[in-house]
Amino acid sequence: MKISCTQENLIRGLSVVSRSVGKDSTLPVLANILLSTENKRLKLSATNLEIGSTCLVGAKIEKEGEITIPAQLISNYVNNLPSGNINIEVIDNTLNISSTNSKAKIKGINSSEFPLIPKIETQPFCQVSGSELKQALNQTIFAAALEESRPEISGIYLKSSGTQLIIAATDSYRLAEKTIKSNIKNKGEVELIVPATAMQELNRIVGEEIEAVSLSSSDNQIKFSFDDVELISRLVEGQYPDYQNIIPKEFATEAVVDVGGFISTLRTSSFFSQKDSAEVVIKINNKKSKIEIIAETGEVGKNVSQTASEVKGDDREISFNPQYLLDSLLNIETEKVKFMITADERVGALQPISSDKDNYIYIVMPIVKK
Amino acid sequence: MKISCTQENLIRGLSVVSRSVGKDSTLPVLANILLSTENKRLKLSATNLEIGSTCLVGAKIEKEGEITIPAQLISNYVNNLPSGNINIEVIDNTLNISSTNSKAKIKGINSSEFPLIPKIETQPFCQVSGSELKQALNQTIFAAALEESRPEISGIYLKSSGTQLIIAATDSYRLAEKTIKSNIKNKGEVELIVPATAMQELNRIVGEEIEAVSLSSSDNQIKFSFDDVELISRLVEGQYPDYQNIIPKEFATEAVVDVGGFISTLRTSSFFSQKDSAEVVIKINNKKSKIEIIAETGEVGKNVSQTASEVKGDDREISFNPQYLLDSLLNIETEKVKFMITADERVGALQPISSDKDNYIYIVMPIVKK
CATH class of the missing domain: 3.10.150.10 (DNA Polymerase III, subunit A, domain 2)
Known part of the structure; x- marks a missing residue:
């Protein structure tokens, strides 16, 4: 193999495939990236046998060929080179790589030892x-x-x-x-x-x-x-x-709340919940238009925090793991979210409030009192 | 104790003292911050018995007093509150803290158990x-x-x-x-x-x-x-x-080099040096006006990288731990640095090139060949 390409193109390709390399050292070649030539481009491939990824990189191919080299070394090395042209040549299972101010020889493993990444040739579904x-x-x-x-x-x-x-x-x-x-x-x-x-x-x-x-x-x-x-x-x-089946057809109480305010209130009270079995009590109050969150741990103390909310339906008092609600809230991009509870208080749900509101629902089971 | 202060002031004070708390759990009170009133302000204190820090925070003092409370809990809690006024009252070794939308009771440890942080009343030297x-x-x-x-x-x-x-x-x-x-x-x-x-x-x-x-x-x-x-x-x-005594009076070779270029060249070659006993060979070449860095490890490969340099004195070839040079170079704020070697090649040195050039020197021993 004898090729040349830019540092920018090579580094982008390496960053795409580098996380697919294997961490298990029983098969050393899995810690390597396969460099090969394909359709007048440089192809980078990596696999950990569960997932595999490939990236085609624009290059000038003088002579075709292939080799595998340690992913971390080549990534570190190319990352640290200045932008500009890089010449690559394989001689005796060693990658010779040279640029303006730096020349390296990197020992490789023969590409014949690299596992085949399955090819999927079907049309996209x-x-x-x-x-x-x-x-x-x-x-x-x-x-x-x-x-x-x-x-x-x-x-x-x-x-x-x-x-x-x-x-x-x-x-x-x-x-x-x-x-x-x-x-x-x-x-x-x-x-x-x-x-x-x-x-x-x-x-x-x-x-x-x-x-x-x-x-x-x-x-x-x-x-x-x-x-x-x-x-x-x-x-x-x-x-x-x-x-x-477990997504309820209807909810008896619906509270519309600012995502930011709900996150902050949940976080505040979570500091006061048990570390090993986190639990907060959420009170939805229709008349006072608020959600109140209560957390208490004997040796730590107690917290009561609240956030404003437009509530439809009956008042509720129901326990949740605050982290379960936060996991979803932290990834909701709308300003407001609807927090919903079923009549039997066995299911809670979050749904962002936006024009296409029905495209995300998050169902979360409350903590049932023993 | 009964006081009020702003969330902004309190959080600043907590962030100053919070790292001085003890991590060793044999004396639980060391994981706490002491809140006390002093000269009409709130004083925060923390110590791990080796270092202690205090910060005075502007506050409205209604009633003097003191208490210690868990550093991490109060920091997390106050960090997460919105900006604005916070009311603090101590009742029965419990800190009652309330703000617009949140009330908490935090269990404390009596301040009498908190170690005294030494007072130093001498004039500054x-x-x-x-x-x-x-x-x-x-x-x-x-x-x-x-x-x-x-x-x-x-x-x-x-x-x-x-x-x-x-x-x-x-x-x-x-x-x-x-x-x-x-x-x-x-x-x-x-x-x-x-x-x-x-x-x-x-x-x-x-x-x-x-x-x-x-x-x-x-x-x-x-x-x-x-x-x-x-x-x-x-x-x-x-x-x-x-x-x-170990700072040489004079150096036989002086190479002036861009700090950025030297860092990048050292990093590049360090990927090719032994992990456990990192070593690179540095060649200072007067005629070619360059520094060349060579690293080689049997199983990995070899790298030769270079950076331009104005050299005074004889050529040198001398081995260093690249990390030792990087530790200093990464904290040099000038554009150029002088890399110096004594005539006997037993001492290397770095000195930033600036108007007040004599205020920093870094001496580093080469790796002597066995």
């Missing part, structure tokens, strides 16, 4: 914008289950049909569901579960400005592609819970 | 500006020894005489010495060793804009005071090494 996708991921991923004992809910649920994509996550104590629109007429109905780590990595590498992120799948794999980047992940097997 | 002090601390503290086996060099050396203050630190592999001017004619000659942690805390709480930081000492304690703040630390006992 759905296509969404980077900004909507990122907002949806921010509003849902946190609700996925952390433990692996129920793999299906440790993943993120995707359902594509018509001209929309539903993204949902639940850990059985709370559920976040966001609907975004597809740029294309989706191919039939597709339901998939994607590991949360893959969706986090997608969120990291997709920019707000990306107009089209295409989703395609085959053979238990999903591919997200945009510009010159592809992220490929295995899917989680299993049946996602039929969560639609 | 020296007075320096916040900006000069902070620059001096940034340029020296990192060179102090980390291990406690030689307590005197784990501290920072202060020497006040005439109208100047010398601040120095060494771990016996490198030495940083900075001289700054005193606003006052100093009281005689004072030599002290202050724990590095106290100087780090001082650096954190002193603002660039502070015009006068006064230093006074008595009974093995030092006090730094500015505005309404006092930081008091025990001194390190012992004799500071007579380091003046």
Whole structure:
């Protein structure tokens, strides 16, 4: 391989793929990035066997070829070079890289040891914008289950049909569901579960400005592609819970509240709740048009904080883990949110107040008194 | 105690003293901040028995008194309150704190259990500006020894005489010495060793804009005071090494180099040096007017990077720990620096190039080939 490219292009490509490298040292080549030539461009690839990502970088190809080199070293090194042209040549499994004031030889591992990243050649079943996708991921991923004992809910649920994509996550104590629109007429109905780590990595590498992120799948794999980047992940097997049943048809009490005020009030009282089993009591008062939050721990003290709210329906007094509410509120971008409680006080919900208000709902179970 | 003050004033005072609280839980009261009334103001005090800090906060005092309350809880709580007036009242060892939308009861520990922070009533022996002090601390503290086996060099050396203050630190592999001017004619000659942690805390709480930081000492304690703040630390006992002897009278080779270029070249090659015993070879080339840095590790590869330099004196080839040079270079604020080597190649030095060039010198020992 003998190529040249700019420092700027190379650093962008490295930053896209570098987080997909493996951290497990049993297979050293996974800590490497594969450099190869493809269609007159430089292709960077990395994989940890669960997810893999590739990025095509503009380059002048003098001689084709491929090699794998340590991801961290090449990233650190290229990051620290000044902008400008970089010449790269592979000689005897060593990458020779030179620029105006610096020359390096980096020992590589033969590309034949690098695992194959699956290719997905099917047509996209759905296509969404980077900004909507990122907002949806921010509003849902946190609700996925952390433990692996129920793999299906440790993943993120995707359902594509018509001209929309539903993204949902639940850990059985709370559920976040966001609907975004597809740029294309989706191919039939597709339901998939994607590991949360893959969706986090997608969120990291997709920019707000990306107009089209295409989703395609085959053979238990999903591919997200945009510009010159592809992220490929295995899917989680299993049946996602039929969560639609737990979204209440109606709520008996609805309190409209400033997102900022609600966040600050919840945070304030959370300092006074138990560290190991955080719990605050939320009182919704219709006549006084306020939400009052009470937290008390024997050895610490007690706090009562309030925030103004327009309330419809009966007064309520119901306990929540304040962090569960904060997780969602901190990712709501509207000024006001509707906080809702069912008549039996067994379900609470948050919904942003905006023109397209129905596209996000967050369901959260109260703490039932023993 | 019954007082009122603004959230802004209280939060500023809490942020000044909060890092002086103890982390060791054997004496729970050390994790608390003492609130007391003094001269019609609220006084906040914290100590970990090695350093203590106090801050006076403007307040309306209705009834005098004192109490200690958990530092982290009160800081978190007050930080999260909106700006505005806060009412504070102590009832039965509990702090009752109320503001527009929030009321809290915080359980305290009786102030009689709080250790006395030593009072230092002597006149200041020296007075320096916040900006000069902070620059001096940034340029020296990192060179102090980390291990406690030689307590005197784990501290920072202060020497006040005439109208100047010398601040120095060494771990016996490198030495940083900075001289700054005193606003006052100093009281005689004072030599002290202050724990590095106290100087780090001082650096954190002193603002660039502070015009006068006064230093006074008595009974093995030092006090730094500015505005309404006092930081008091025990001194390190012992004799500071007579380091003046190791500062060479002259250097045989002097290379003037851009600080930014030198930093970037050192960083670039450091990625190729051994992780556990970092070493780069620096070649100063007079005829080619450049500094070349070479790093090589068997399993990683090799790098040769260069940066332009005006060189006076003979060519040199000498090995350094790149991090030792970076520690100083990263805190040099001038554009250019002089990198100097003695004729016997046993001492290297860095000195910023500025109008008052003699006020900082950094001595660093090369790695001697085995």
